Amino acid sequence: MVTKKRHHGIVSLPKIVTIVTFTLVAFLVIDFGRKALDSFQVERQVEWLREQVALEQERNEALHHRLEYVASDTYVEKIARERLQLIKPGERMVVVVPTNAEPSSVTHQTRVVEEQQNEDQAYWQQWANLLVGSGY
Secondary structure, three states: OOOOOOOOOOOOHHHHHHHHHHHHHHHHHHHHHHHHHHHHHHHHHHHHHHHHHHHHHHHHHHHHHHHHHHOOHHHHHHHHHHOOOOOOOOOOOOOOOOOOOOOHHHHHHHHHHHHHHHHHOOHHHHHHHHHHOOOO
């Protein structure tokens, strides 16, 4: 009688092909997932950068409008009148004085009295009066 030898512990060829195939498929799925995640993150970053570019373009446009306004004669005249208190030839400057203003002599006397009181106080009290406006 002829007997066949059985080999124990040796894996058959179809099992090896199946294991290699599943390993290769798993590797490809993981690699594809990683690349898809990277692509998603890049797209989000591109979207954020596009938003930033749009914001900077708006800011740039606003600055160009401001530059045009500052370079205009209207702005120069406004600054000359408001900050430098200049007037055009032939115009008159009007200064509005409040109606409840005290005469200058009374104001001067009040200042002298306040200065004398301040000299009698310690330095920290003078600073407190100056900053807060009340005595301690």
